[in-house]
Amino acid sequence: MMTCREFAEILIDFVSGDIAQDQRSLVEEHLGGCRHCVAYAETYQLTIVVVRNLPKDALPAHCEQRLRARIEKELGRALDPPDA
Amino acid sequence: MEELSSVQHALKPTVEQVFREYAPRIYSLALRLLGNEADAEDVTQEVLLQLIRKLDTFRGESALPTWLHRLTVNAALMHRRNRATRSSPAIREPLDNFLENGAHARPVHRWSLPPDQKALDRETRTLIDKAIAELPEAYRDVFVLADVEGLGNAEIAEMLALSVAAVKSRLHRARLLMRNALAPHFEEVAV
Numbered sequence: 001m002m003t004c005r006e007f008a009e010i011l012i013d014f015v016s017g018d019i020a021q022d023q024r025s026l027v028e029e030h031l032g033g034c035r036h037c038v039a040y041a042e043t044y045q046l047t048i049v050v051v052r053n054l055p056k057d058a059l060p061a062h063c064e065q066r067l068r069a070r071i072e073k074e075l076g077r078a079l080d081p082p083d084a
Numbered sequence: 085m086e087e088l089s090s091v092q093h094a095l096k097p098t099v100e101q102v103f104r105e106y107a108p109r110i111y112s113l114a115l116r117l118l119g120n121e122a123d124a125e126d127v128t129q130e131v132l133l134q135l136i137r138k139l140d141t142f143r144g145e146s147a148l149p150t151w152l153h154r155l156t157v158n159a160a161l162m163h164r165r166n167r168a169t170r171s172s173p174a175i176r177e178p179l180d181n182f183l184e185n186g187a188h189a190r191p192v193h194r195w196s197l198p199p200d201q202k203a204l205d206r207e208t209r210t211l212i213d214k215a216i217a218e219l220p221e222a223y224r225d226v227f228v229l230a231d232v233e234g235l236g237n238a239e240i241a242e243m244l245a246l247s248v249a250a251v252k253s254r255l256h257r258a259r260l261l262m263r264n265a266l267a268p269h270f271e272e273v274a275v
Contacts, residue, residue: 003186008179012256036192040263043195046270047263050197051231053204054212057108063125067107070129075136079100 002030007037015045099136107132110156116228117160119217123167127159150239157229157243164221176220178260195270208269215265219258226251227258 007030013019014027031038059067072078097105110131115124134155181189198204204212219227229240230251237255241248 003182004188005179005182005186008182008260012252012259036188039192039194040188043192043267043270044259044263046195046197047259047266048231050204050208050212050266051216051227051262052234054209054232056112056232059108059111060121063111063121064107067111067125067128067132068103070125071103071132071136074129074133075099079103 002026004030004034004037004040007031007034008040011041011044014041015048097139099139102135102139103132106135106152110152113153113156113228113233114160116213116216116232117157117225118164119224123160123163127156127163130159130163131156150235153229153233153235153239154243157225161225161244176261178257178264181264193267193271195267196272197270211269212262212266215262218265219261223254223258223261226254227262230255231259 007014007027010019010023010027013023019027031041068079107128111124111128114127114131115121118124118127131152135152183189216224216228216232225244226240226246229235229243230237235243237248237251240246241251244251246254
């Protein structure tokens with residue numbers, strides 16, 4: 001009989017489908033009788049989904065201005081003009 | 085050969101193009117690894133200057149290439165090492181939230197998310213970034229590279245000089261901590 005904690009320990013393999021066959025039946029049996037673990041697995045997976053959707057290219061305007069100035073100072077010249 | 089060289093010259097990005105293409109991505113990654121704007125700016129400047137100085141050998145690519153991830157991660161880790169005065173939060177063990185008999189210590193509720201999960205509002209994005217910033221550094225590095233940047237465990241292991249098993253273990257713990265941190269925001273109200 002698998003406990004909730006034991007299930008939590010192998011969640012990473014469960015959500016990636018990388019779970020051993022002998023554990024799969026134990027997991028299925030556990031999930032069949034534990035709504036908390038069903039919700040736990042679902043929300044673990046949702047955590048991955050929402051984080052993957054975070055923007056990966058945010059540069060606030062005030063940081064961009066400072067960075068441009070710092071790089072121009074290091075290079076000793078202004079950055080090239082944008083594409084014509 | 086002359087034709088080829090003129091094509092290569094035409095394809096060579098300008099400093100401005102490199103800045104516009106890569107500064108936001110390098111900065112975002114550095115900010116999530118380091119947790120504050122000033123450090124992220126330092127790292128972005130350092131990485132961009134390295135890129136600009138190697139423009140002659142640079143080939144523009146639309147995705148953030150692995151080598152640029154590596155360059156940014158190395159610069160961020162070095163930066164962190166050099167500012168030893170700031171301490172990282174103590175490591176929290178997410179699997180402590182269970183009773184002695186192995187059951188959940190408190191009820192687990194489902195989450196209510198917008199149908200289009202990509203449309204996270206600003207408040208939610210800020211909340212998620214705050215939760216990432218509060219992860220212990222050892223977990224945060226792996227989590228950001230795996231779940232935000234989408235790198236594989238083997239690549240991350242190489243970048244951080246860890247075993248693949250250690251990457252997987254840290255990633256799992258980071259996800260559990262993130263799940264626990266986000267749960268109060270997303271949980272459905274019990275009827």
